[in-house]
Amino acid sequence: MTVVRLASISAAARELNLTQPALSKSIRLMEQSMGVPLLERGASGVRPTEFGTRLKTYADLVLTLSNEAVEEIDALRGVRRGALRIGCVASTLRRLMPEAIAGFLDRHPDLQITVGEGLNDTLLDLLHAGRLDLVVTSRPADVTNPDLEYLPLMEEPLRIVASPRHPLADMEAVTLPDLVPYPWVVPPRPDPDRLRLEAMFSSAGLPRPRVSIETTSVVFLSGMLRRSDSLSYSTAGSVEDQVGLTDAPVALRLLSPTWMRTTCAAYRRTGSLRPKVVAFVRHLAGVCATVQQDEAGVGTR
CATH class of the missing domain: 3.40.190.10 (Periplasmic binding protein-like II)
Structure with missing residues (x-):
């Protein structure tokens, strides 16, 4: 793992307080025992092969579990x-x-x-x-x-949310086609809720929601909704939690289909x-x- 992190056998040997020949021999014996090459040299130094990358994943996990056992x-x-x-x-x-x-x-x-x-x-x-x-x-x-x-x-239902001043906020019944003209502020793919939203639009024969901003910040998302006609989604419980707050996003009265988050x-x-x-x-x-x-x-x- 040290060789991969430093991309150098000589640097790894110094950090591990070993001679370079001793470390190289250890790597060679490991490759022989597994029957596959674990490292390869390139212009940017030593890097793991596909086999070496897979082995490092398990080595990292073994080290973590060992540390956890000591901690427990x-x-x-x-x-x-x-x-x-x-x-x-x-x-x-x-x-x-x-x-x-x-x-x-x-x-x-x-x-x-x-x-x-x-x-x-x-x-x-x-x-x-x-x-x-x-x-x-x-x-x-x-x-x-x-x-x-x-x-x-x-499991809880998701709601389409917008500024209380949004053109759709006072409509008694909002349909999916009503949402198409507006931009969206959502998490990046592959956020599971976003993928389900896109699938919901596709199933209705509509284009995917037009995403203008991707963000993982709830604070930023709420701020953008207050200052624009953008749309997003939130759980029904989160919407309820913000009732009474100034300019808090509101849930649109969307007709079916409903859409759930687990x-x-x-x-x-x-x-x-x-x-x-x-x-x-x-x-x-x-x-x-x-x-x-x-x-x-x-x-x-």
């Missing part, structure tokens, strides 16, 4: 605090995670939690590489990674038995169930 044992011995690394897409980070994490820390005050925001695909790649313990996100349209487990937490907790199968991951997922599932019940109660009043 140290936490049990009381030598250090336990740690939990969570990645979230923007919508879940703002709406679900503060309550979930605050409640979890009340029960586990010695736990240190790191929370990061990112795009769905980026977070799942970090999870697979062992750099995150858990990702809370929309379920991908195509689940192709057998090493990841997805636990559905809640929020999931994703974690590595190899890490699924770790107590802190299991405990947090159970706690988060309880928070999501309460949120969904509360929203159902609001919707029936």
Whole structure:
């Protein structure tokens, strides 16, 4: 891994405090045992072959799991605090995670939690590489990674949202063709909700939504909606949370079809038995169930 990171056998040997011949011999023996070349020399230095890239992926994961095992044992011995690394897409980070994490820390005050925001695909790649313990996100349209487990937490309807001054905001019944002339502010592909939106338009024989801005920032998105005739989408619960706020986006009264978001907790199968991951997922599932019940109660009043 050091050779790949530095793109140089000599530099890696110095960092590892080995002679260059000794490191080269070690690499050669590994290639012989596997029967494939792992490294190749190019104009920019040493780089991994396809075989080497695949091996590095597993080596990174093994190193991460080894570190996690030491961390778990140290936490049990009381030598250090336990740690939990969570990645979230923007919508879940703002709406679900503060309550979930605050409640979890009340029960586990010695736990240190790191929370990061990112795009769905980026977070799942970090999870697979062992750099995150858990990702809370929309379920991908195509689940192709057998090493990841997805636990559905809640399902909620999505709404088309716009400025309260938008030309469509006061219409009693908005159709998909009514949306076609307006620009959109949405997350980049392959955001699962965006892909479902595009599929909804295609199924109706309409052109894809005209995306003028791509962003992962909920704050920026809300600001753009306030200052333009752009459209976007949000969960019904997020819209309800902003009722009463000045210039908050409003949900358009869109006729069918409806369109749902499934929020999931994703974690590595190899890490699924770790107590802190299991405990947090159970706690988060309880928070999501309460949120969904509360929203159902609001919707029936």
